[in-house]
Amino acid sequence: YAASEGLDVLTADAMAAGGQAGTSSRIENYLGFPAGISGAELTRNALIQAQRFGARVTVPSTVTSLGLDAGERVVTLTDGSRLRTRCVLVASGVAYRKLDIPRFADFEAAGIYYAATDMEARLCRGEEVVVVGAGTSAGQAVVYLARYARQVHVVMRAAELGRSMSRYLVDRVEGLENVTVHQGTVVVGLQGDGHLGAVEVETAGGERRTFATSSLFLFIGADANTGWLRGCVELDRRGFVLTGASLPPAAREDDRWRSAGRMPYLLETSLPGIFAAGDVRSGSVKRVASAVGEGSMAVSFVHAHIARPA
Ligand SMILES: Cc1cc2nc3c(=O)[nH]c(=O)nc-3n(C[C@H](O)[C@H](O)[C@H](O)COP(=O)(O)OP(=O)(O)OC[C@H]3O[C@@H](n4cnc5c(N)ncnc54)[C@H](O)[C@@H]3O)c2cc1C
Structure with a gap:
């Protein structure tokens, strides 16, 4: 969505494009596929579509931290390289819990x-x-x-x-x-x-x-992939990213937002210009359709932020 609307987009994924959905044998409830679609095929199609619109997809590429520096968002990767950008969309999802037993x-x-x-x-x-x-x-x-x-x-x-x-x-x-x-x-x-x-x-x-x-x-639960975000943005007590009205009042009303003259957008984290969508977001519905939907919504907030930066 971001690339199709003319934004200059780079994605970083630690493992492979497609995330959890890519590992699903058949997704039956995603709109437009009445007979279902395998996660592998959905991922392949999405990748082709994103790249056709000009998105640069980097895999494997693990982000280790995120911050603000002189009005820019700075994303640091494991190899130490730093990307400077106007907006970041966090969609790092969840990791399913495993058993701590021999031979797992x-x-x-x-x-x-x-x-x-x-x-x-x-x-x-x-x-x-x-x-x-x-x-x-x-x-x-x-x-x-x-x-x-x-x-x-x-x-x-x-x-x-x-x-x-x-x-x-x-x-x-x-x-x-x-x-x-x-x-x-x-x-x-x-x-x-x-x-x-x-x-x-x-x-x-x-x-x-x-x-x-x-x-x-x-089926023993899942943990948000937010270890790399601790200390960067506000998380809920289970480690999921807080956005918009879910942010504690102190985080929504600090000097940064006051000087911007606005409150965080619906999918915006405690840092202006850093958004979150999908399973990683506190209170999100854990579905492919909602992750995709939130991603597309976040793009409209990216446009709004760029038009009037906080
Ligand atoms: C087996 C299975 C079957 C499912 N079936 C269905 C279904 O039929 N219908 C349905 O609606 N939903 C289904 N789901 C749920 C659905 O897949 C998820 O809700 C959806 O994939 C969430 O997308 P997401 O982008 O938010 O996160 P994820 O899919 O979790 O993707 C997050 C991505 O971020 C990457 N990442 C994490 N940390 C970092 C980092 N620090 N740096 C770089 N990259 C990072 C991960 O490698 C991953 O690729 C299924 C899930 C599973 C596991």
Whole structure:
């Protein structure tokens, strides 16, 4: 959107263009794709489109800090290079939490999943699977996977399911015959040769059990990719970027904004000319459509800022 509206745009991504969406097997709910589209194809198309409008895409390129210097925004990359610009849009998303257990890395791309889409569901048809987590996303995944898997084991540290899962989901999960909930239990080990073959769990009382499974689903939350922003812009207590009216009054009414004669725009951070969109933004809806929508909205605020800099 920024490049299509004549702005000079450079993107920096630490891993690969496309972010989380690029790893999705099939995105079913993005407008305009009635049969769904794979994350890889959506990313490929978006990249071609952005570059056709003149955006320069740099990958891999990790940003380590962000600041203001003599009225310009300064972005520092890992190699020490500094980019000076009039506006920055932060869209660094989230990273899914992992388990701190031996051999986790061996199976990250070989049996460990962070989403239960059609592809994963088909892979575990007739199999035994383990789902870790007790929140709403875990509940949705369990209900979905139970339609395909022979047996679904839900492993959760908490003592009861209802603490962070919606009541309707608790009822549905508990009503499924092929679902077993293991409360007060954690995953302690993984086994397999080349691909996940078994998951070892332990109860609070120290009792161990091993489930023979080739699929381990993790729904244990996600952390905002904002380590590099600490001390630069205001974050909420979970580390997500605060924008617009969500900023604390002190951050919205300091001298910088007073001398600019305006308040932060809806998607503007505590620093004028630095915007945030998508999953990284505090209170955002974690969807492809909303990340894209917020990105396009942010561009209108970029234009407004350039026309009247704070
Ligand atoms: C498996 C899976 C399936 C999904 N399926 C759907 C679906 O069907 N429908 C739907 O609507 N949503 C789905 N989602 C959610 C959706 O993908 C996200 O809401 C969306 O991708 C958010 O986009 P984003 O740009 O805000 O952040 P992200 O996609 O998280 O992208 C952030 C990018 O920033 C980069 N980055 C982070 N820190 C730095 C740094 N310091 N320097 C440089 N780069 C950095 C990361 O490498 C990453 O590429 C799915 C997510 C997953 C994981």
